[in-house]
Amino acid sequence: MKKWLPTLTALSLAAVFLGLYIGSVSLTPSDVTSSVAYGVESTLSRAFHFVKPGRTPKAFIIVWELRLPRVLLAYLVGASLASAGVASQALFRNPLADPYIIGVSAGAGIGAALGAIYAPSQMGTLALVSALLSVFLVYAVSRVDGHVPVDTLLLAGIAYGFLASAVTWYLVLSQGERAHVTWMWLMGSFNGADWRDVGEMFFVSLLGIGFLVWKWRELNLILFGEESIALGLDVHFYRKLFIGATALLTAFAVSTSGIIGFVGLVSPHVVRLILGPNHRNLTPASALFGGSLLVLADLIARTAARPTEIPVGIVTALMGAPFFLYLLVKHKRGELYS
Template sequence: MRKWLPTLLIVSLTALFLGVYVGSVNISPSDITASIIYGIKSALLNSPNPGEKPHYFVIVWQLRLPRVLLAYLVGLSLASAGVASQALFRNPLADPYIIGVSAGAGIGAALAAIYAPAHMGAFALVSALLSVFIVYTVSKVDGKVPVDTLLLAGIAYGFLASAVTWYLIISQGERAHVTWMWLMGTFNGSDWGDVGEVFIVSLLGVGFLIWKWRELNLILLGEESIALGLDLHLYRKLFVGVIALLTAFAVSTAGIIGFIGLVSPHVMRLLLGPNHRELTPASALFGGVLLVIADLLARTLAKPTELPVGIITALMGAPFFLYLLMKHKRGELYS
């Protein structure tokens, strides 16, 4: 077992614990442990009363723990999608939102806020997947999808979708604040149902990317990879689909959260190198840690007000993006 894996697992567990421990109500580690054990027993025994309920059970098991786990899973999904995006587009500045997924999800969220507020996540998910289909169809040339065309189509569609989204938000009047908070990213109100959905998708999507690490390495070669036996056009479709699925479920549950898919892969690439055999799982774990920390800061920096987590990730990621852009201009990043 490589040294980085146990290190990242320990860091992940530490971040998860801090996410549950820190909050407006001070809860001791023993109370947290007791509440989690009680919750697990309740779930396994399918019994609402497996013993005496701990005093802080509701806060730990029903409020903080699902929120923290969802943040970790969303970060894991976005970071994995970021690794795949940078390989697919052979662009070190690419992230999961480059093919219009997040902007498309924003239209769904804005429509849901007007017509079906209780189903905002479902609307966002359907809209995100539909956006990917539109971008992919527009990009197709003679049955193939050139990367450059897909990239430009995604950017153009993103601008269009953002304009439509903000028009819908402005037209909502007093209800605009709710949609605005969601679009900026938030884990407020997360429940175990959200955790279960994202867990299944992240397990399948991230597992696929880890399994296909060789293909991710080869796809960086572009057309040259065909000579090495890679069905380039097939794997482009597969990777676009996985990126879209991971990002769409993340956006549908937590809103638009940027830069995790950019920062995490680059930090791990600096530490571990470009081989996707190690880069993909390490970036996924580190992305989870980053988003748990960002959510913790969003909850605590401006108490009692909660900041959108997207603001925190932007403050963390924007300077890093500018740093990468300067290195890219000097030819110090791969292309």
């Protein structure tokens, strides 16, 4: 058993417990454990017709219905963005690449703004559809003779990002008094998370992260770019698969929680500094670390300025921007490996 696995698992459990324990309502550790245990027993009872559990704990609604879905969703989103960040940095062979680089967040912003105007209850769904369509558009524009050069895809993603952002801000400004809803979404939030969101995100995370963990050898090889062809790798085929997995993970993350920056950039770097660049360990470790990081960031977002809640995207930006500047300085000095 690798030493990093129990360490990061313990970090994840600690982050989740803190997310459940700390909040606007004071709880005891026994309130948290008894409420989670009762919730699990009740779920199993409904599913397998067990004998119903005993008396409902007093903090059950707070822990099981409000805090636990939010904490789990934050963890899954963080894990997905971190894993997508690992794949993005391998795909573009650029240590400063992040999951949003191919236009996912910009496209999701258009869908969210349109949803806020015409169908507020479907804002997340429209953001998801718009994000996936944007990735398809960027990919189609980048194709050259049936292939997609990395540099062309990068430039197309950046150009589309500027265009989509301009459209999004225009739509936001046109909403008048309702603009604050879209503003909050664009800055990221887990407020209002429910078990349906958790279920959808869990399924997508399982598929996307599982695929990237399974294909760790191909991620290692794709770092060599076109030279990987000589090593027997179908670069263009796997590039499509990895772009698809990255887009899927990021699009679903954005559609459920808004645009949360820096998690997909910082998490792979912190883990890479400790474990090295081998994707066999890097991808799953980054997922565990990214999930823990976003749970703690969300905890800060909802408790630092009580009773006001800070958008979690602001917290991750405050945490990640200094680290990004540090990486940029090292990159300029040639000290940063991809």
